[in-house]
Amino acid sequence: MNIPRIRIVLVETSHPGNIGAAARAMKNMGLEELVLVAPEAFPHPQASARASGADDILAAARVVATLPEALVGCALAIGSSARPRHLAAESLEPRGCAALLTGAVARGETCALVFGRERTGLTNAELDHCTQLVHIPTNPAYSSLNVAAAVQVLAYEVRMSWLQRAASDVPAQPAGSDPFTAPATVDEFEQLIEHLQQVAIETGFLDPLKPKHLMRRLRRLFARTRLEAREVAILRGLLSATQGRKRAGRRDSDGD
Amino acid sequence: MNIPRIRIVLVETSHPGNIGAAARAMKNMGLEELVLVAPEAFPHPQASARASGADDILAAARVVATLPEALVGCALAIGSSARPRHLAAESLEPRGCAALLTGAVARGETCALVFGRERTGLTNAELDHCTQLVHIPTNPAYSSLNVAAAVQVLAYEVRMSWLQRAASDVPAQPAGSDPFTAPATVDEFEQLIEHLQQVAIETGFLDPLKPKHLMRRLRRLFARTRLEAREVAILRGLLSATQGRKRAGRRDSDGD
Incomplete structure (x- = not known):
């Protein structure tokens, strides 16, 4: 029941607890691959505590120095942004984002969902590395979503899309040998x-x-x-x- | 942009951090009313720390002794359950649950979403007090969703349904004076x-x-x-x- 080939990329996360909570959210929704770009503290007991049984995700997490390294091999890299618009890339809603991801995965492609720092999100330069952006609709008066909560919402939408796809039995279209x-x-x-x-x-x-x-x-x-x-x-x-x-x-x- | 008349009820939450994280998730999605049934520790600095700016939700939270007290005046009380079925009540998916809630709210009704203890969820007796249940689809191999993560997912679906309703400009049907x-x-x-x-x-x-x-x-x-x-x-x-x-x-x- 796990969903393959969707990489969760966390960029310069400050609080290790958020890394653990993100791992738990991933495992709950059947995602497996975690990549950490220059985390402030990892591994860390707080990450393990909040992972609460998703230690295997943490143990397998890769740590890299830059976002482009985290994205090698990805056909899609969708950046989570608190701002609904950014010049560089098309902006999606979570449901459309999930449909795009599961469609790509069904064709055998590898994808990434990219999440920025707790306080400042992704830089413009990092957003530029994304092929699309996704914006989770929030209360405009209080839009600062916790990073693990954002992972939870998008991973949930990915799972819903994946289950719908399985239920409608859409045949996967594997990429050609060329x-x-x-x-x-x-x-x-x-x-x-x-x-x-x-x-x-x-x-x-x-x-x-x-x-x-x-x-x-x-x-x-x-x-x-x-x-x-x-x-x-x-x-x-x-x-x-x-x-x-x-x-x-x-x-x-x-x-x- | 806030969504009125949807009460979040947390039953016997052990970790005050989860209460704070739930408050933050609520405020992000525009929900306002938090009711705590016999919380283990509240108020608590960990709740305030994780609320991260949603202190107003915590300050206004009501603490009551039993679930029925928390549900007084509600037309719907939807219990979040890790088990997809329970004999007493109809079981919904998050999207259907959100549509039911926003439809009721548009008619002027008050509703509750009920979340159980971290380890053991809601008891059968508590589930019996719910008019419907909602089950968030999770990885069957790892289904223990954090309580604040469950609040986040359902509050997100409520907001999505609310925004769709606003966009399609469905006129509210207020309850009659009778x-x-x-x-x-x-x-x-x-x-x-x-x-x-x-x-x-x-x-x-x-x-x-x-x-x-x-x-x-x-x-x-x-x-x-x-x-x-x-x-x-x-x-x-x-x-x-x-x-x-x-x-x-x-x-x-x-x-x-």
């Missing part, structure tokens, strides 16, 4: 964005001293389309080609 | 059940030494139908009449 028909992973997506930025700077289209929102808008555009690996390869091929042409053009005119 | 067209309150329901039992015992239909499941089955039957106050009055009138006839009959035959 790796190019698979959706791009987050790291492939990042390489594309970096490549785009490189080209934008090289061409003078982007002034690195006055970047404005250009890269964020590009991220938004490409994140929304859910690129296939093949499409990333095509785009990057094109970018490389423009770089080659530009260099070639310079060589032609400057003679170097 | 108190008899209103649904029966939990205490009126209890009086009916007690009256039924009295009659069942008096008539020899129920052996108090071997009660089996009779009263529970009766509860289930009447709870499922969601009685109006008027209907309770009619039923109790009928019960009184049978008692009067019986006494009258005895008087006739025994001459006392």
Whole structure:
């Protein structure tokens, strides 16, 4: 009854008790994989106490230094945000988020749900690494959801979606054996964005001293389309080609 | 944006931290009224610490000695149960539970969501006081949901249902000025059940030494139908009449 391939990523959690409570919420809802990005204190007795029987999740948790490391191999990385909108990515409600995740999992993809710090959430730079955002509707007068409570709500919606999918007996659509028909992973997506930025700077289209929102808008555009690996390869091929042409053009005119 | 008339009732909570976390979850989702049945330690610094800004909910919380006191005036009392079935009451999923609650609230009714002890939940006697049960689907291999996490999930579903109702602009149907067209309150329901039992015992239909499941089955039957106050009055009138006839009959035959 466990739900595979949905990774819970907690970024720089301050209170180990919250890590334990998140692990318990995960296990209750049948999620298994916990990744901690630079936690303040882990392992910690408070984490074990609040996990209350979900110690196996804590024992198997991976600790990494940065968010991109936590997201390697993921086709989707959905960031939990207290703000309903952010320029870089499409924003989902919990139910839509869960449907997206279980659909991806049924196709054999690996996904991540990303949760930020207790007080300040995820930074804009971290949100930029997410392919979508999810916003849990809260009382506008008191919107600071505890991080483990946010994990609980989204894991619950994932379980509900998973059970519905099982009940309606939707046949899983495994990704084809051709790796190019698979959706791009987050790291492939990042390489594309970096490549785009490189080209934008090289061409003078982007002034690195006055970047404005250009890269964020590009991220938004490409994140929304859910690129296939093949499409990333095509785009990057094109970018490389423009770089080659530009260099070639310079060589032609400057003679170097 | 607050949601009125939905009471959260916590029965004999052991850990004050859970009371605080429940208050925070309530406030996040726009619920206001907390009633504590015989809490082990309250007020308590751990409750305030975990409430994290929801101190107003804690300050306004009522402490009572028994579950029936907590439920006075409620048209619905939905008990959270780890077991999906219980003989006495109809069992709901969280989404159906939320729709039932917000529908009742829109008609001006007061409702309660009831949560049991950390280790043992609600007793059968307490479940009997509930008009419906709600079961949060969990991993069967690890189903012990933290009490504040259960409050969080159900309060979240209530908020989602409330927002949907607001978005679809369903006009509220206030209860008529005639108190008899209103649904029966939990205490009126209890009086009916007690009256039924009295009659069942008096008539020899129920052996108090071997009660089996009779009263529970009766509860289930009447709870499922969601009685109006008027209907309770009619039923109790009928019960009184049978008692009067019986006494009258005895008087006739025994001459006392």
